[in-house]
Amino acid sequence: xxxxxxxxxxxxxxxxxxxxxxxxxxxxxxxxxxxxxxxxxxxxxxxxxxxxxxxxxxxxxxxxxxxxxxxxxxxxxxxxxxxxxxxxxxxxxxxxxxxxxxxxxxxxxxxxxxxxxxxxxxxxxxxxxxxxxxxxxxxxxxxxxxxxxxxxxxxxxxxxxxxxxxxxxxxxxxxxxxxxxxxxxxxxxxxxxxxxxxxxxxxxxxxxxxxxxxxxxxxxxxxxxxxxxxxxxxxxxxxxxxxxxxxxxxxxxxxxxxxxxxxxxxxxxxxx
Numbered sequence: 001x002x003x004x005x006x007x008x009x010x011x012x013x014x015x016x017x018x019x020x021x022x023x024x025x026x027x028x029x030x031x032x033x034x035x036x037x038x039x040x041x042x043x044x045x046x047x048x049x050x051x052x053x054x055x056x057x058x059x060x061x062x063x064x065x066x067x068x069x070x071x072x073x074x075x076x077x078x079x080x081x082x083x084x085x086x087x088x089x090x091x092x093x094x095x096x097x098x099x100x101x102x103x104x105x106x107x108x109x110x111x112x113x114x115x116x117x118x119x120x121x122x123x124x125x126x127x128x129x130x131x132x133x134x135x136x137x138x139x140x141x142x143x144x145x146x147x148x149x150x151x152x153x154x155x156x157x158x159x160x161x162x163x164x165x166x167x168x169x170x171x172x173x174x175x176x177x178x179x180x181x182x183x184x185x186x187x188x189x190x191x192x193x194x195x196x197x198x199x200x201x202x203x204x205x206x207x208x209x210x211x212x213x214x215x216x217x218x219x220x221x222x223x224x225x226x227x228x229x230x231x232x233x234x235x236x237x238x239x240x241x242x243x244x245x246x247x248x249x250x251x252x253x254x255x256x257x258x259x260x261x262x263x264x265x266x267x268x269x270x271x272x
Contacts, residue, residue, distance in 0.1 A: 011142070014124055017070060018139050021114050022126040024066040028059040029112045029130035032097060036130075040104040052100045059096030059112055067092050067114060074116065077223065085250045086223075091117045095224040098127075099200035109203050113228045120250065125228040127202060136206050136232060144209050144235035153238040154211040157261030159269065162214035164188055165196040165204040169220065177219050184217065184243075184270055191269045205229020208257050209236040215258035215266045217243055226255050239263040243270040 032055060042048040064076070074090035086093075092114060097103055099110030108131050115125040127136040136151075138144040144151040156162050166185060169178045188195045196204070196213065202225065204216040209232040218226070230240050230248070241247060243254035245267040258266050 014139055015142070017116070018124040018126065018137055020070055021067065021116070021124065022128070022135050022137055024063055024070075025112045025114050025126045025128040026130075026135060027066075028062040028096060029128040031058050031062055032103065032110075032112065033130040036103055037106060039106050042104075048101075048104075051104055052097070055097040055100050055103055057096075060094075063094055063096055063112075063114060067094070071116065084223075085120050086117060088119055093117050093122075093223050093227050095202070095228075098202050098224070102199070109198065109200065111200070111202055113202055113224065115224075115227045115231065117223075117227065122227045122231040125231045127206060127228050127232070129203075129206075136209070138209075138228075138232045138235040140231065140235070142235070144232045146210060151209045151232070151236040152211055153208060153233065153236045154214045154259040155261060156214045156259055159191050159214075159262045159265035160193060162192050162259075162262050163194040163196065163212075164192045164215040164217070164266070165198070165207070165213050166217050167199045167201045167204065167225075168197060173220060180219050184219070187269050187272050191265070201225040202229050205233055205257055208238055208259070209233045211236075211259075214262050215256065217254065217256045217266065217270055219243070219254045223250055226250075229257060230255075233257040241267070243267065245271075 040051050042051055071090055074092050077093045095113045098113050103110040111127050111129050113127045115122050124139045136146050169181045201218055207213040208216050234240055239258055239260050241256050242252040243256050248255055
């Protein structure tokens with residue numbers, strides 16, 4: 001078989017695989033939606049962790065068998081908080097309840113994500129927002145879409161006219177990372193039009209891909225936080241790097257996704 005035919009066959013296979021992945025995340029989102037609406041009380045860290053785990057398990061009971069059936073030989077990332085590179089081959093990187101703590105507090109910013117990574121490159125992703133019914137998808141080389149409609153990043157070329165966003169450090173994050181997050185927000189408050197700070201990261205990255213906000217940055221961060229949005233933003237015409245402008249990898253200590261017109265300005269601000 002020629003290389004061209006092989007490439008065509010892989011693309012067609014991945015397109016069908018993405019369609020079925022999107023169905024799986026929508027079904028998992030529907031299960032979480034049935035649990036949504038009341039603030040879930042907790043008094044200790046242990047009670048919080050148990051409540052988070054119940055949501056995760058609700059979605060994973062749907063996602064794990066569906067995605068395993070789609071790619072039986074693919075590995076499975078058990079902990080959505082893991083970072084760093086993956087071993088060679090295919091891996092499912094899943095966040096069954098991205099923004100889980102928001103779900104527990106009856107806040108609207110949460111989603112279900114599933115990303116297939118092939119030799120440490122995300123090749124397809126599906127992100128479903130159950131409260132709006134929206135599904136964002138991207139496939140390497142085939143663009144990013146919202147319910148089938150093409151997405152494109154903002155054409156803004158002036159950071160001073162831009163809406164930018166970041167997510168806060170985790171509660172157990174290293175002190176230096178926490179301080180770096182704070183100083184970066186201060187720098188952006190001087191240089192950007194509006195600075196948004198909230199979790200989860202994926203929802204900010206959806207907005208970058210859709211052209212609603214112009215840049216998102218984060219220090220540290222997990223694979224499941226960043227891989228879906230990284231593929232969506234790239235396929236929507238955006239630029240991905242670390243905060244210093246170097247190529248981003250899962251080993252990087254920072255992450256920046258931006259419209260091309262403001263990427264260099266964002267790097268300059270974050271590097272101060």
